[in-house]
Amino acid sequence: MNDTPLWLREAEAAKARGEQARTRAADDRARWIAKGVEEYGRGGRTRAAELLGISVGEVDKALARARGLARPTMLPDTDELLERLYALELATLPPLPATGWQVLAHIVRGTIVDVTWLCDPGELLAQEVDDLDPGEIPAGVDGVALAGACRAWSRTQALAVIDALAVGDLARLPAVNSPAGSAAR
Incomplete structure (x- = not known):
């Protein structure tokens, strides 16, 4: 028998849904950054970083994240x-x-x-x-x-x-x- 109160289970489930939404958004952003870098070609990392107002290192992290993702279905969340x-x-x-x-x-x-x-x-x-x-x-x-x-x-x-x-x-x-x-x- 589960002794955890319903309100606590539901609060934790809501927290998990929020974390999943943040992960999906970060994955989506990484895919778009990778697409932008690819479109710019040579110097794309630097150009993307400038336009986004982030460091080249952050762009590299997004590229690494995007490489590890499955191909998107293009379906909405x-x-x-x-x-x-x-x-x-x-x-x-x-x-x-x-x-x-x-x-x-x-x-x-x-x-x-x-x-x-x-x-x-x-x-x-x-x-x-x-x-x-x-x-x-x-x-x-x-x-x-x-x-x-x-x-x-x-x-x-x-x-x-x-x-x-x-x-x-x-x-x-x-x-x-x-x-x-x-x-x-």
């Missing part, structure tokens, strides 16, 4: 990649009425959404819609249709929706005009 993936997934969603998104936002704000939701987030969100009391659903929102929409989403689409709802960014979600003529945007 994990956070940016996930953000772009979510944007692509949200763009494929059929629009819902703005009030439907608001109901889902209310659910996400009031529900503990944790890693257990990774397996079937659309179904779990649909179950939360099903569990709403009729008084919690605004007039004009069909709870059965809303739950059905959640169930129809792919895993990635549902996670993208939950992400947008969790941060309160309903503008990222495709909305049709509500009966009153306003949209979620």
